[in-house]
Amino acid sequence: MRVDGGRVIQSAPVRRTDGAPRRRRVSAVTRTPRTFLREPVAVLASPPSVNPEGGRAGRRAKGGTMTGLVVLGAVILVLVATAVHDRLQKTHTIVSNFPVLGRFRYWFEALGGPLRQYIVTGNDEERPFSRDQRRWIYASAKKENSYFGFGTDNDLEKETGYVVVRHSTFPLHSPVPGEEGYDPGHPLPSAKVLGGARGRRHAFRPTSLVNTSAMSYGSLSHAAVEAINRGVALAGAMQNTGEGGISDYHRKGGDIVWQIGTGYFGCRDENGRFSMERFLENVASARVRAVEVKLSQGAKPGLGGVLPAAKVTPEISRIRHVPVGKDCISPSAHSAFSDVSSLLDFVERLADATGLPVGIKSAVGDLGFFEELARQIEATGRAPDFVTIDGGEGGTGAAPLVFTDHVAMPFKLGFASVYRAFAERGVAERVVFVGSGRLGFPEQALLALALGCDMVNVAREAMLSIGCIQAQVCHTGRCPTGVATQDPWLVGGLDPALKSVRLANYLVTLRKYLLALAHACGEVHPALVPLERIDILDGLSSRPAREVFGYQSGWGLPTEEERDAIRGLMKGGSATRAA
Secondary structure (H helix, E strand, O other): OEEEOOEEEOEEEEEOOOOOEEEEEOOOOOEOOHHHOOOOOOOOOOOOOOOHHHHHHHHHHHHHHHHHHHHHHHHHHHHHHHHHHHHHOOOOHHHHHOOOOOHHHHHHHHHHOOOHHHOOOOOOOOOOOOHHHHHHHHHHHHOOOOOOOOOOOOOHHHOEEEEEEOOOOOOEEOOOOOOOOOOOOOOEOOOOOEOOOOOOOOOEOOOEOEEEOOOOEOOEOHHHHHHHHHHHHHHOOEEEOOOOOOOHHHOOOOEEEEEEOOOOOOOEOOOOOEOHHHHHHHHHHOOEEEEEEEOOOOOOOOOOEEEOHHHOOHHHHHHHOOOOOOOEEEOOOOOOOOOHHHHHHHHHHHHHHHOOOEEEEEEOOOHHHHHHHHHHHHHHOOOOOEEEEEOOOOOOOOOOHHHHHHOOOOHHHHHHHHHHHHHHHOOHHHOEEEEEOOOOOHHHHHHHHHHOOOEEEEOHHHHHHOOOOOOOOHHHOOOOOOOOOOOHHHHHOOOHHHHHHHHHHHHHHHHHHHHHHHHHOOOOOHHHOOHHHEEEEEOOEEEEHHHHHOOOOOOOOOOHHHHHHHHHHHEOOOEEEOO
């Protein structure tokens, strides 16, 4: 090695031809400052050992961990934002009450059709309302397409008790949007005047023959009661309060039918007996159009009830006139009357004091009661202004299974028996008949009207229209949609302003299709469709409904005078004879 002009030159021995070694200049290695040239320069044999692959792996692991944390944080942020959005939105109650998780219900519902071949339950198998029935109500309430494609999936030749409407060869034309006479509200008044037969001071013709049935505040949440009241106001219908009294939520603009049960809630004295003074105070405080004395209901006929002390809040105490913190008892029977004659006296007392139509509601058990009622109407002239018949299949009230399944007659059989008892005495025209018990579908409501009903009430169908999903946990207080619960969180998901519109849409749609069926039969109003237009299928044979229910010719129809009056009301606005 030697230094040459500031460069370190490394020499390697080269062997000469004589065998002696000699040195040869090789390429430069580095430049070195001159100050270091006085010292010998050491040459390292090799640098410290480094594993480049191990370094990269460590960096990759660290980078992967950071990426995972970023992704996880983003997912959590999205879920939190989605949960907040879900809770604040009010369009879907399930999503609001169960943020994020509630969305799965709608995904599964959307996939139900394509996956139907893998699912055991068919469109018409579930009870009390099938998938098809619920879908029709939901679509009607949301004003979505309620049509069904590819024909019926019912096996008509194997059905028993299946309703078939015999349409006319010359139907009436129903006006459509843009045509003269079209009304998007599809008004459908009652063919009879409520209270007209008895000459009540405040007799009136209901503007809607479809109304909501008895559901009490306490059984339903305050939001559900308010939604129904606002909804009937929009649809021009009426809300039955149920026997729990008139709450603040029944005072949102809708007309009400005040139901009085055995507990006389809202019109009782300190001993739990009927108080005329408090009755008149409550009538004057709300939009009460009629009063209904409840004898029994389809869900639990002949059975009283108890509201536990823990549920008797100051609000419930004020509404029902019961002590706070004590069990609220609904006896099985009334204390204001004990037989048919005293019942009629009680009805007349209420009607005379208020001028309102007063009626009774009952499920059908002892037919002798109705036969005696018809006999006394004929003999004395005293009569309820309306009679509501509740089918044994009714179910908004929670009850023991044996009562829901085996006590009281189902609607069609029960109502037909009652109507025959009145018609045979010639007094059917003196009262307005109201039917309830799964009648919230056009064909079922049309059959009820042909059997003699003048109006129909809907309860569970109304619940479905405001969000009920048929979870069948009404008796637990944990209704997931906030309809039949008092849980503040669950009730908070039900927006009365939105759900009221959906109830109104459903009621209007039901009226629309009742009118469509009437027009298909050549009549301007469904109450004018005779029973001869309906058959009941029994496998490969069918029987006229008149024969099935044992009706005589002309039974089930309004009087000729009432038919002329309703034709006059419907003339020019509902239907015209097809050209």
